[in-house]
Amino acid sequence: MYFYDEPVFRPPSEANSLIFQATLGCSWNKCAFCEMYSTKKFSVKPQEKLFAEIEQLSAHCPGTRKVFLADGNAMVLSHAKLLAITKKLNQQFPKLGRISAYALPSDMRSKTIEELESLRDQKLNFVYVGIESGDDELLRLINKSETAESTIQGLVHARRAGVRLSVMIILGLGGRKYSKQHAIRSAEVLNAIQPEYFSTLVLSYPFGEKHFQSRVDYEHQSLSTKELLQELHLLIDRTQLEGTIFRSDHASNYLSLKGVLGKDKHELLKTIEYALSNPQVLREEWMRGL
Numbered sequence: 358m359y360f361y362d363e364p365v366f367r368p369p370s371e372a373n374s375l376i377f378q379a380t381l382g383c384s385w386n387k388c389a390f391c392e393m394y395s396t397k398k399f400s401v402k403p404q405e406k407l408f409a410e411i412e413q414l415s416a417h418c419p420g421t422r423k424v425f426l427a428d429g430n431a432m433v434l435s436h437a438k439l440l441a442i443t444k445k446l447n448q449q450f451p452k453l454g455r456i457s458a459y460a461l462p463s464d465m466r467s468k469t470i471e472e473l474e475s476l477r478d479q480k481l482n483f484v485y486v487g488i489e490s491g492d493d494e495l496l497r498l499i500n501k502s503e504t505a506e507s508t509i510q511g512l513v514h515a516r517r518a519g520v521r522l523s524v525m526i527i528l529g530l531g532g533r534k535y536s537k538q539h540a541i542r543s544a545e546v547l548n549a550i551q552p553e554y555f556s557t558l559v560l561s562y563p564f565g566e567k568h569f570q571s572r573v574d575y576e577h578q579s580l581s582t583k584e585l586l587q588e589l590h591l592l593i594d595r596t597q598l599e600g601t602i603f604r605s606d607h608a609s610n611y612l613s614l615k616g617v618l619g620k621d622k623h624e625l626l627k628t629i630e631y632a633l634s635n636p637q638v639l640r641e642e643w644m645r646g647l
């Protein structure tokens with residue numbers, strides 16, 4: 358019997374993927390807003406154990422087409438380890454079309470283009486990255502381990518190797534004080550990267566607002582729903598993207614949007630403006646599933 362080391366998180370679009378925990382927890386685990394892996398100490402699953410799990414599950418789901426490597430940033434593993442894992446997955450699942458994982462920009466920077474290409478050739482061709490913000494001041498305050506520049510470097514590097522990107526920005530992260538610079542700088546980082554997918558989440562407080570405040574060095578004044586929409590409007594308005602699929606359909610958002618940036622930019626901005634004048638179209642608090 359295969360058991361997961363809980364909690365296990367995966368992106369919404371990996372709902373139909375088979376999940377293997379190549380690592381447990383997050384190698385950084387210090388972002389002020391994140392409690393996802395606070396109960397876990399980061400570790401790498403021994404290869405024999407992981408391979409035994411892959412063999413075991415392949416007997417039950419031989420037709421698997423998508424695999425997600427958990428936990429927090431399985432891309433932190435060395436190229437050699439990832440290559441061995443991806444080869445094993447391809448061997449056990451002949452119909453496999455895509456392997457994906459969460460990654461930090463530093464996980465991508467630590468591998469050469471050739472190494473990333475060899476992983477892409479083994480179908481590890483998609484990573485999810487929480488950029489969170491493009492503003493250096495805010496990144497430092499939330500203890501994110503990356504700067505705007507290091508994020509751009511890591512993610513442009515990944516794109517050059519043909520690894521596709523789904524990136525996240527957290528609305529409301531800087532509260533009132535940093536809202537404008539958060540939106541403007543985040544758009545600048547997105548423009549420099551030109552990711553295939555970009556989505557927004559809304560800052561949430563799983564352990565309460567006081568707990569979050571105790572983890573940051575600035576007075577965090579939460580944004581109202583209207584201010585969150587204004588921040589999103591500014592962010593979208595400043596993007597200059599050429600073919601990025603945008604989604605704000607995560608449950609934490611008040612307004613569910615879908616479109617391609619920049620083709621649908623004007624329409625998305627109009628929808629946000631409509632919601633600002635007609636707040637009854639927004640998701641009610643109880644529907645946000647937080």
Ligand code: SF4
Nearest residue numbers: 383386387388391429
């Ligand atoms: S890097 Fe990601 S998973 Fe790790 S603490 Fe930060 S937000 Fe959480």
